[in-house]
Amino acid sequence: MPKQPPKKVLERRTRVEKHILPILKQTYPDAHCRLDFTNPLELLVATILSAQCTDDRVNFVTKTLFKKYRKAEDYARVKAEELEKEIQSTGFFRNKAKSLRGMGAAIAEEHRGKIPATMDELTALPGVGRKTANVVLGNAFHQNIGVVVDTHVTRVSNRLGLTDHAVDAVKIEQDLMQVVPQEDWTLWSHLLIHHGRAICQARKPKCEQCPLLVHCPAGPKFIAAEKKKARKK
Numbered sequence: 738m739p740k741q742p743p744k745k746v747l748e749r750r751t752r753v754e755k756h757i758l759p760i761l762k763q764t765y766p767d768a769h770c771r772l773d774f775t776n777p778l779e780l781l782v783a784t785i786l787s788a789q790c791t792d793d794r795v796n797f798v799t800k801t802l803f804k805k806y807r808k809a810e811d812y813a814r815v816k817a818e819e820l821e822k823e824i825q826s827t828g829f830f831r832n833k834a835k836s837l838r839g840m841g842a843a844i845a846e847e848h849r850g851k852i853p854a855t856m857d858e859l860t861a862l863p864g865v866g867r868k869t870a871n872v873v874l875g876n877a878f879h880q881n882i883g884v885v886v887d888t889h890v891t892r893v894s895n896r897l898g899l900t901d902h903a904v905d906a907v908k909i910e911q912d913l914m915q916v917v918p919q920e921d922w923t924l925w926s927h928l929l930i931h932h933g934r935a936i937c938q939a940r941k942p943k944c945e946q947c948p949l950l951v952h953c954p955a956g957p958k959f960i961a962a963e964k965k966k967a968r969k970k
């Protein structure tokens with residue numbers, strides 16, 4: 738007989754499936770990847786550029802970039818200084834240019850110019866970690882292989898009591914993969930990113946307005962702390 742998951746996991750799974758997911762899906766029916774792309778290469782490039790940068794800034798830069806660089810080998814051929822200048826406003830541009838050029842060369846040489854569609858092949862590319870690979874697999878290839886864990890997913894999943902890990906993205910992902918249904922792994926990140934931006938903000942979450950309040954262990958604590966602060970004033 739297959740081993741029964743621990744009680745804690747079963748409780749989290751029920752809360753996610755019965756309450757949290759349906760509420761989030763209803764609240765953010767249009768949740769989707771905010772990076773602009775028309776093919777897997779473009780999404781891979783945009784995701785590499787999105788490290789420590791806003792989606793809006795990346796979309797602004799890629800609008801021009803994607804017209805000039807259409808194939809992986811285009812990134813392999815360009816001079817470092819030229820590419821650095823073009824992506825400068827996304828920050829960390831030297832490292833990002835190095836990753837893009839290395840990624841372009843590896844895809845051109847080892848994959849005949851086609852973006853590979855497996856976690857192992859993607860993470861073997863220069864500058865591509867598990868998070869980037871999950872973004873590409875989930876949004877360009879429509880494969881739910883893992884869960885994208887960014888700063889919003891980390892914060893909101895912790896507040897909702899769905900992980901035991903505060904910062905380790907790999908462990909948070911493992912916890913979430915146990916409690917979120919696999920067909921919703923990609924959507925889960927979009928939903929939490931939307932919720933993290935709109936309501937469950939880092940400094941001051943709007944718990945009183947939050948549709949998840951009755952299913953969130955952190956919400957009542959935030960509200961009590963706010964009331965205490967207000968009484969002191």
Ligand code: SF4
Nearest residue numbers: 937942944947953956
């Ligand atoms: S109740 Fe508060 S802490 Fe919990 S998810 Fe909503 S905004 Fe975040």
